[in-house]
Amino acid sequence: MGRTLAEKVWDDHVVRRAEGEPDLLFIDLHLLHEVTSPQAFDGLRKAGRQVRRTDLTIATEDHNTPTLDIDKPIADPVSRTQLETLRKNCAEFGVRLHPLGDVEQGVVHVVGPQLGLTQPGTTVVCGDSHTSTHGAFGALAFGIGTSQVEHVLATQTLPLAPFKTMAITVEGELPDGVTAKDLILAIIAKIGTGGGQGYVLEYRGSAIEKLSMEARMTICNMSIEAGARAGMIAPDQTTFDYLQGRDHAPKGEDWDAAVAYWKTLRTDDDAVFDAEVVIDAATLAPFVTWGTNPGQGAPLSARVPDPASYEDASERLAAEKALEYMGLTAGQPLREINVDTVFVGSCTNGRIEDLRSAASILEGRKVADGVRMLVVPGSVRVSLEAVAEGLDKVFTAAGAEWRHAGCSMCLGMNPDQLAPGERSASTSNRNFEGRQGKGGRTHLVSPQVAAATAVLGHLASPADLSDTDVATPAGV
Amino acid sequence: MEAFTTHTGRAVPLRRSNVDTDQIIPAHWLKKVTRDGFEDGLFEAWRKDPEFVLNQEAYKGATVLVAGPDFGTGSSREHAVWALQNYGFKAVISSRFADIFRGNSLKNGLLTVVLPQETVDRLQQLVEADPTAEVTVDLVDRQVRAEAPGQSKLTADFELDENARWRLLEGLDDISLTLREESSIVDYEANRPSFKPRTIEV
Numbered sequence: 001m002g003r004t005l006a007e008k009v010w011d012d013h014v015v016r017r018a019e020g021e022p023d024l025l026f027i028d029l030h031l032l033h034e035v036t037s038p039q040a041f042d043g044l045r046k047a048g049r050q051v052r053r054t055d056l057t058i059a060t061e062d063h064n065t066p067t068l069d070i071d072k073p074i075a076d077p078v079s080r081t082q083l084e085t086l087r088k089n090c091a092e093f094g095v096r097l098h099p100l101g102d103v104e105q106g107v108v109h110v111v112g113p114q115l116g117l118t119q120p121g122t123t124v125v126c127g128d129s130h131t132s133t134h135g136a137f138g139a140l141a142f143g144i145g146t147s148q149v150e151h152v153l154a155t156q157t158l159p160l161a162p163f164k165t166m167a168i169t170v171e172g173e174l175p176d177g178v179t180a181k182d183l184i185l186a187i188i189a190k191i192g193t194g195g196g197q198g199y200v201l202e203y204r205g206s207a208i209e210k211l212s213m214e215a216r217m218t219i220c221n222m223s224i225e226a227g228a229r230a231g232m233i234a235p236d237q238t239t240f241d242y243l244q245g246r247d248h249a250p251k252g253e254d255w256d257a258a259v260a261y262w263k264t265l266r267t268d269d270d271a272v273f274d275a276e277v278v279i280d281a282a283t284l285a286p287f288v289t290w291g292t293n294p295g296q297g298a299p300l301s302a303r304v305p306d307p308a309s310y311e312d313a314s315e316r317l318a319a320e321k322a323l324e325y326m327g328l329t330a331g332q333p334l335r336e337i338n339v340d341t342v343f344v345g346s347c348t349n350g351r352i353e354d355l356r357s358a359a360s361i362l363e364g365r366k367v368a369d370g371v372r373m374l375v376v377p378g379s380v381r382v383s384l385e386a387v388a389e390g391l392d393k394v395f396t397a398a399g400a401e402w403r404h405a406g407c408s409m410c411l412g413m414n415p416d417q418l419a420p421g422e423r424s425a426s427t428s429n430r431n432f433e434g435r436q437g438k439g440g441r442t443h444l445v446s447p448q449v450a451a452a453t454a455v456l457g458h459l460a461s462p463a464d465l466s467d468t469d470v471a472t473p474a475g476v
Numbered sequence: 477m478e479a480f481t482t483h484t485g486r487a488v489p490l491r492r493s494n495v496d497t498d499q500i501i502p503a504h505w506l507k508k509v510t511r512d513g514f515e516d517g518l519f520e521a522w523r524k525d526p527e528f529v530l531n532q533e534a535y536k537g538a539t540v541l542v543a544g545p546d547f548g549t550g551s552s553r554e555h556a557v558w559a560l561q562n563y564g565f566k567a568v569i570s571s572r573f574a575d576i577f578r579g580n581s582l583k584n585g586l587l588t589v590v591l592p593q594e595t596v597d598r599l600q601q602l603v604e605a606d607p608t609a610e611v612t613v614d615l616v617d618r619q620v621r622a623e624a625p626g627q628s629k630l631t632a633d634f635e636l637d638e639n640a641r642w643r644l645l646e647g648l649d650d651i652s653l654t655l656r657e658e659s660s661i662v663d664y665e666a667n668r669p670s671f672k673p674r675t676i677e678v
């Protein structure tokens with residue numbers, strides 16, 4: 001019987017297989033950041049172990065890094081200690097590190113792909129649940145805990161229990177103004193935050209094949225929000241074109257050998273998935289969340305749902321609690337929800353295409369009075385590219401703040417946070433209670449919706465903007 | 477890792493679904509570089525509410541958490557497991573756990589037990605009716621038992637794959653186990669294609 005893409009990659013990494021035991025899998029690429037690694041390095045030190053493969057390991061600073069005044073010492077002493085701990089650990093164990101201020105610094109899931117380190121058919125892990133992002137290249141990529149980080153540092157392998165496979169087939173054309181973010185939010189709302197549990201999701205179908213690499217990363221990034229082990233997309237010409245010429249992409253004969261291998265990484269026609277979901281792209285619309293988990297979302301044109309409409313008791317209770325926390329009432333049109341803050345950034349939507357699309361909407365327009373808009377590129381490279389294209393000027397002219405690269409308000413470990421009761425439209429991936437700051441309320445949106453929302457001050461899509469929203473040039 | 481064989485203690489019902497790891501331990505606690513000292517961060521936001529179940533006198537000192545479905549979703553932070561353990565929890569019972577959280581818990585000797593939702597409901601009712609009820613989580617017999625005066629006894633079998641169970645019962649450290657397979661790792665490495673990426677030249 002044929003095999004799925006995920007099974008092929010898995011099989012190619014089995015170091016040891018024994019009856020009744022989890023497979024021992026080889027890890028091709030291990031990404032590290034400051035938050036989930038200190039206790040792992042400590043464990044190595046205590047046991048007198050080394051990092052087995054420093055040549056397959058790379059670290060960056062992202063979660064704690066400030067997005068302002070990066071040339072000054074970090075104000076928060078605890079954040080500073082964590083970054084210094086990573087620096088010390090990387091120096092001691094010989095791990096390549098891109099610290100704050102370095103040109104390759106940025107959110108770990110933006111850095112791996114842009115260096116060309118994330119490649120089809122590889123296994124990629126990181127002590128970070130959004131490692132699923134890298135599956136966009138046809139890699140088997142998943143988040144791990146700190147004990148597993150230590151395990152990979154020491155052995156370059158992981159014992160792993162088998163997974164199930166789910167095909168998510170999206171056929172047809174996405175309507176105008178509907179993006180990868182809307183698609184993945186709709187998928188999560190459909191299958192639920194536990195719907196992917198135990199599965200590796202493979203996104204396929206004509207709508208997926210048409211997506212750029214960056215859009216594919218947005219989709220795979222949020223696989224974890226459906227509870228999935230990983231998300232994957234089969235590599236194709238779009239993937240090869242993205243990789244060719246990047247720093248760590250194979251060169252010369254290696255490139256040819258790699259491409260020949262990558263072309264075999266497709267689910268066989270006779271392979272059977274354990275579950276299948278089919279989505280018609282044409283039925284989708286801009287999608288936003290109203291609740292406190294990423295599955296609590298609806299099309300922008302809808303209303304806040306009535307908890308009483310849920311048949312399942314625990315879903316009903318969850319919806320009640322969510323509305324209470326979010327300060328919303330059932331029946332309220334989503335479009336009438338006003339926001340205080342708009343955040344564009346994160347490993348979901350902090351890449352250059354995301355910034356371009358937000359900028360294209362803001363061009364010549366103004367952020368509404370009383371709304372704060374933060375634009376935080378996913379990496380220094382993204383930032384430099386945006387500046388070269390003049391996007392930073394578009395943002396600042398509109399009244400948005402242009403910041404330095406990092407995770408920033410995606411989780412508010414640095415000073416970029418919501419105040420209690422404040423409401424944001426955010427291009428990040430989690431609307432959990434307090435995720436963006438204690439008491440903060442988060443609506444997950446696409447970069448386009450974020451930009452339109454910033455202009456109008458309430459949740460909106462670009463289609464809601466009229467020409468009169470465009471700032472009149474001075475003197476006219 | 478500390479071995480887990482069987483544990484008996486009082487239990488606290490947490491009637492919420494989709495408890496994500498941001499709720500279990502908020503991000504600002506993640507700046508610590510140790511594995512201990514997280515107990516005060518556990519459910520930090522909810523604990524500000526005097527009515528929150530962990531604040532109720534009757535549940536002080538409970539060591540088994542009986543949670544709603546989809547416990548531990550979201551971030552991979554192992555700090556969530558450490559926080560539960562630092563606070564004193566030995567086992568968590570739910571009808572469904574997020575994968576990464578479950579993996580993390582089993583690696584640290586925090587037993588996560590999956591029971592059908594109706595059994596979890598019954599268990600919650602039982603410990604709500606009588607917070608002094610003792611709950612036993614028995615990994616040797618793979619069984620949860622709970623008893624309270626005037627209530628029917630609850631006995632429920634649970635499953636856990638044999639390998640994970642063995643490692644917990646023995647308190648085995650995964651890394652030492654894997655290092656026994658050194659020769660398989662070396663063989664695998666010798667056959668990796670040259671086009672695979674490297675972060676540095678060695």
Ligand code: SF4
Pocket residue numbers: 062063107108109128130346347348406407410411428429
């Ligand atoms: S941007 Fe957000 S989701 Fe992505 S790695 Fe940083 S904190 Fe995690």
